[in-house]
Amino acid sequence: MDVKTLCLGVLTFGDATGYEIKGYFEDGPFSHFFQAGYGSIYPALSKALGENYVVCRSESQDGRPDKKIYSLTAEGKAYLTGELNGEQAGDKIRSEFLVAMFFAKFIEAQTVEKIFDHYLAECDRNLEVMKSLDGGKVPAGQLLVRKFGLHLYGSIGDFLRGNREKFLDDIKAENASTNNSIGRSPVTGTATEGGSL
Amino acid sequence: MDVKTLCLGVLTFGDATGYEIKGYFEDGPFSHFFQAGYGSIYPALSKALGENYVVCRSESQDGRPDKKIYSLTAEGKAYLTGELNGEQAGDKIRSEFLVAMFFAKFIEAQTVEKIFDHYLAECDRNLEVMKSLDGGKVPAGQLLVRKFGLHLYGSIGDFLRGNREKFLDDIKAENASTNNSIGRSPVTGTATEGGSL
């Protein structure tokens, strides 16, 4: 399931331009589970056009590039339902925040705090964005996904706030004691400490 | 922050082979926030070797390829701390499950249920995996990340269980009524219904 599929999905709500589709990803209803920028959306639409999954009509505007309005075709719809009814891959997650926290002992304590608070702020921001999205009369699926996002960001925020003080204290304590090795301490050959799975 | 960086991170716990490093990703402490397979780990280690971030010694074995044991160098450690202390990109998430749920009205009700329960089971499995990982005397950062994972999977499981009945009922009701259009209904040009952000 790639960006193209999601674009076709957006078009089930009605015709749209690439620019409008992007709104679904950026601070839109997809933002918490799928990311895509113009660099993937425009090529995806071109590809979909070549495969007859969409058709396109242009509207000329002054001072701006022509608006290209895409519509889903029957083939596109069939492709979409095929993808949707097939197997879904597992979630793909990549959190550099958690990487940084995992290896926090190699980061200065004040930087850890900065990173932590920055992430928490982002989390809160995402929550606000989701809240601002229309939760009105939408199909059950869309509603579930929206509630999922709200629940998740809320839950993460709660967790981080609940663990913040102790965590940052522990980090300071660890970094104050020896062998934390932020700097240029020797890299010992076969350390085992802290390496248990 | 790529797979190479994570590999260097693993090597701060002591020397390891590519195979052993994979254990950190697959059902290991990284599994809930970073995915990587052999196809990215081995090339990453080769690259790290070429950049002198690691050194490597071989141990011959019979019946198997030589075991290649990697060790972090001072340069590698410096690179790692640089990455860790720099800016972290935002979380990248791609959940095909949520895509499917968002567009659930194009999926047969019984399939929706199957997908839902499958995801829930995966979630529970992930929880069990995390619980089985050693939560013993590890640095604060590792502990936080582990607790984060436990909290998250627990929270998602709770949410899904709490919404399951109503959601599946609603899905059935929607699909039973008209204009759900799983099949080959006409693709109307400029529908707006359900398309609100």
Next chain:
DNA sequence: GGGGCCATGTAACCCGTTACATGATTGA
């Protein structure tokens, strides 16, 4: 006998990100 564990890699491909290129209008 079969599956899982150990153990390595590479080549092709695909997809996505980043940077570049353009530019008028509107509101703060």
Next chain:
DNA sequence: TCAATCATGTAACGGGTTACATGGCCCC
């Protein structure tokens, strides 16, 4: 005057996934 909104794209690059290639040992 500056930033944001509207509006499109491409070229180069990078990274990761998939599939292929090999094979013995051990436990059920």
